[in-house]
Amino acid sequence: MIAKLKKNSYDLGIKLGTILFVVSALIYMYDLKFFYNGVQSLACVPIMLGFGIYSIYKNKKLQNEIISFKESFTAYFLCIVIGYFIASIGDLLIFKFIDPEAGKIINEELMIQQKQMGELLQQASEDISKQLDDMQKYPRFSYRNIFLNYMVVLVINAIIGVFPALIFKKT
16 A cells, blocks of 8 residues: 555656646746746745645545555655656756756856845855855756755755645544
8 A cells, every 4th residue: 555655646746847847947938037036936836835735635535534644744745856856857957958058147147146135234245255156166057056956945845744744644
């Protein structure tokens, strides 16, 4: 039965990843500014949350409405892990291989925003320079930053996933 639950979460994760990739591709085709003004992230959050909760719900149905916290959390988290992995690979393909110039434009805009934010917060110019140097050395769509972003999203979803897992569990 556990293998069936994991397969269901895996399948939903593939669908989630495909949708997230399509959303990113559509936003990429429409306007790059949505990547550096937060719209792309805001568009993906409810989709990920919805798929995670649906994964729990679907797995609960497969087990005749009885699901433990561990199974519930696993259903949520496995769906997110697979889905966001596919989305991250999609970002890598678009901004590293298909159109690296777009990745550079996004990174430059993020650097401008970072500089403005640092000045607004009255940070020392050396600190701002260091941050900008780091952003130039490790652009937004570098392998390192895509991996770090993936890990941050997983940690955040591990925390968020506890709540629906608690709500849906029934032992």
